[in-house]
Amino acid sequence: MLRLACRIAWLPAILFLPLAVLAQERSWQEARSTHFKVFYKNATPAELEELTHKAEGCYDSIAEQFGFNRFNFWTWDNRARIYLYDSHDEYVQATRGYSWSGGQVMAGSKIIQSYVKAPGFLHSILPHELAHIIFMEMVGFNNPAVPLWLHEGVATYQEKNTYSSVKAELAAKMRKGEYLDLDALNRLDLRSADRDQVDLFYTESYTLVKFLISEFGKDFFVSFCRDLRDYRDLAGSLRRVYSFKSLRDFQEAWKKYILR
Ligand SMILES: [Zn+2]
Incomplete structure (x- = not known):
């Protein structure tokens, strides 16, 4: 809830x-x-x-x-x-x-x-x-480069008890192709989505942020936030700070992390 x-x-x-x-x-x-x-x-x-x-x-x-x-x-x-x-x-x-x-x-x-x-x-x-x-x-407020999944990922990251064991569940969904890729996450309208899709949206948002912080550490995440603030370009910040060549490259690395 x-x-x-x-x-x-x-x-x-x-x-x-x-x-x-x-x-x-x-x-x-x-x-x-x-x-x-x-x-x-x-x-x-x-x-x-x-x-x-x-x-x-x-x-x-x-x-x-x-x-x-x-x-x-x-x-x-x-x-x-x-x-x-x-x-x-x-x-x-x-x-x-x-x-x-x-x-x-x-x-x-x-x-x-x-x-x-x-x-x-x-x-x-x-x-x-x-x-x-x-x-x-x-x-920065109203920064158009920051998608909703990143806002909610950062917020749900504080609720470790609620989301601590979602990785295996998401991996099972991914193997069946029943997950939302980044494009689908960006397109999802939470007001009209059904309960399962809303749950999946928050679960994936959490794991995307968890992936960045647990794999690369806090200092990189802080640099990522500052880069987003200064350049307002999500793909650019992921490239400059984490060396992901593209949003797709980032998405594939996240999927590998979930599935391993
Ligand atoms: Zn929230």
Whole structure:
């Protein structure tokens, strides 16, 4: 369920929704930690402590993983904001979110919205959404060179428990020709795709990022993000940083990694 809980808010939401959120801020109570402001109404001190502790831990590990801590800081007025609604119903109504969704992110404004006791929030949704924000800050917002599978691959990479054992399953599908190649991943419309295809999209996205990080290491991935930010050319970044001659060359190397 968690994979469906994510929703990257693209431009229209980035422009308009934060204003609605800000207008409500007066009725919220606020808790702060080094990199986060948490807005809530009825959370207990223990729930807030657990949330800020987990959020700070996620921030540190994701920033370390992507080399983000070397060139950006989320402090003072630049802290990310987490809004915790009292219930699932209130959250869905206030955010106009999908009823199956447990959380959502407005990456450009560094805002995450969820509700108290949302299932999987601390261990899956929060790290997933934080990774979206940090990755977008690294590669640039609305960077047309970054496909959705790369955004979701980076975010699902934080959910190691959910995706740790998907490689064998994907290999079996690949052997039967029942997988999505890069072109198909780029074409897939998640809104109209069926559940199996959505699952396959997230599984493959995870393994594409896992392939790059586990085979070539973190430093190469950081260089790859910076190259994408500077040149806005996916095939060019894969060539310059990883020496893949083309997107097809990259795809074949990924398939070999899955099948071996
Ligand atoms: Zn996501």
